[in-house]
Amino acid sequence: MKKPVLQAAALVLTVALLPATTSAISAVDANTYREMEQFMSVFDRVRNDYVDQVDDADLIKGAIEGMLGSLDPHSSFLDARDFDNLRTQTDGNYGGLGLSVTLEDGAVKVIAPFKDTPADKAGVKAGDYITHINGELIYGGTLDEAVEEMRGKPGTPISITIVRPGRDKPFDVTMDRAIIDLKPVTWEVKDQVGVISINSFSSDTGADVAAAIVGIDKSLGKKPLGYVLDLRSNPGGLLDEAVSVSDVFLSRGEIVSQRGRSKSDIERYFAKSGDAAGGLPIIVLIDAGSASASEIVAGALQDHHRGLVMGERSFGKGSVQTLLPLSNDSALRLTTARYYTPAGKSVQEGGIEPDINVPQLSDPDYKTRPRFRESDLRKHLINEVKLKDEVLEEDGKDDPRFTATAEELKEQGITDFQLHYALQTIGRLGPDGLKVAMNKAARKTGKKTVVAKN
Incomplete structure (x- = not known):
């Protein structure tokens, strides 16, 4: 079963049917066979002459991983252990820290901590490098080995050493492992506003968001002033769940399209009738850790002028991966398409630009900590519309009104400035004022107005 995913055996060769001669096709085949012969020659030399005896399966796996690694950062081979890790992360209920990590030049790099997990509460941040676990250097090992070391029995202590860009020295963070229950959706009511936090796009996320709206209404005994949809990190x-979440707030029009290699390979997804939020104002919060499915939702609501997007420019992952099973315990995760917002924009590299740039002033490191995005990944896909370097390197100028320090905000009891500002905005502007603000933002940035049609 093919499953489109937006995150991060068998060899199938597809030959395009072109108006070519038989000899030309034969020449292509001959070249391919020569390359395969060279590969088998190297394989044979290594297994017979390498200083230590090596396992054939390890050599073949390494060759597959090298082939996929030459494509882009999100295509990969999943063996039995990878499958087990994937199931564990999806099911939750494992002892760990709650981190999404990647491997960069032999170093473990944090993509983002999951909300309300030990890592999040301990202050681990996107872009941090983990160099040691319990005093042992992990540089140069595999990502699986590092993940397994970070997992363990809930309640057991663990110390990690972090190198944070912008800080002079590494520092240690100690925390206790906990059960990581990956709830995709949580909600609360603040200042008469419904705050819906989406932590991941797994099964039933769309249904959970719709249920959150019902829960917020029941909690207040009436409709809220509006909703904050928190997609940060x-x-x-x-x-499918990104489409489902968008459909909760949209009553018509295109949500997203995905386009493959062929010009005719286009699939479009549309909203069904009905807006569960009843047209109430929506503010969407994003940051550099908001990726793929998060960007689909933010882009759809932004293009349809259904939500005002606040925060920082998003991650910029505009590709779709398909899981292609190879056996009962292995699969190929292959990049098969790019996706586009309703206005026809690819977010690859550039991400979603917020209507209002709101810095996270409550984070004392926000000025010095570099943002880690898709454009920083080696061999990332290039946007078909070439982006200016300043778009990729500059997060934009913050509103000059944002001058408070983290210490000043802490004294006022404000620990999350971006959320605080979003709540204030809904309370200050109301539904009509927010619509005016969205239209102003669209005119200022030259965003294309979407004509909703099915």
Whole structure:
């Protein structure tokens, strides 16, 4: 079963049917066979002459991983252990820290901590490098080995050493492992506003968001002033659930399209009738950790002028991966398409630009900590519309009104400035004022107005 995912055996060769001669096709085949012969020659030399005896399966796996690694950062081979890790992360209920990590030049790099997990509460941040676990250097090992070391029995202590860009020295963070229950959706009511936090796009996320709206209404005994949809540090997930979440707030029009290699390979997803939020104002919060499925939702609501997007420019992952099973315990995760917002924009590299740039002033490191995005990944896909370097390197100028320090905000009891500002905005502007603000933002940035049609 093919499953489109938006995150991060068998060899199938597809030959395009072109108006070519038989000899030309034969020449292509001959060249391919020569390359395969060279590969088998290297394989044979290594297994017979390498200083230590090596396992054939390890050599073949390494060759597959090298082939996929030459494509882009999100195509990969999943063996039995990878499958087990994937199931564990999806099911939750494992002892760990709650981190999404990647491997960069032999170093473990944090993509984002999941909300309300030990890592999040201990202050681990996106872009941090983990160099040691319990005093042992992990540089140069595999990502699986590092993940397994970070997991363990809930309640057991663990110390990690972090190198944070912008800080002079590494520092240690000690925390206790906990059960990581990956709840995709949580909600609360603040200042008469419904705050819906989406942590991942897994099964039933769309239904959970719809249920959150019902729960907020019941909690207040009436409709809220509006909703804040918090997509910060959300690395993405299933494409279908991104469509489902968008559909909760949209009553018509295109949500997203995905386009493959062929010009005719286009699939479009549309909203069904009915807006569960009843047209109430929506503010979407994003940051550099908001990726793929999060960007689909933010882009759809932004293009349809259904929500005002606040925060920082998002991660910029505009590709779709498909899980292609190879056996009962292995699969190929292959990049098969790019996706586009309703206005026809690819977010690859550039991400979603917020309507209002709101810095996280409550984070004392926000000025010095570099943002880690898709454009920083080696061999990332290039946007078909070439982006200016300043778009990729500059997060934009913050509103000059944002001058408070983290210490001043802490004294006022404000620990999350971006959320605080979003709540204030809904309370200050109301539904009509927010619509005016969205239209102003669209005119200022030259965003294309979407004509909703099915």
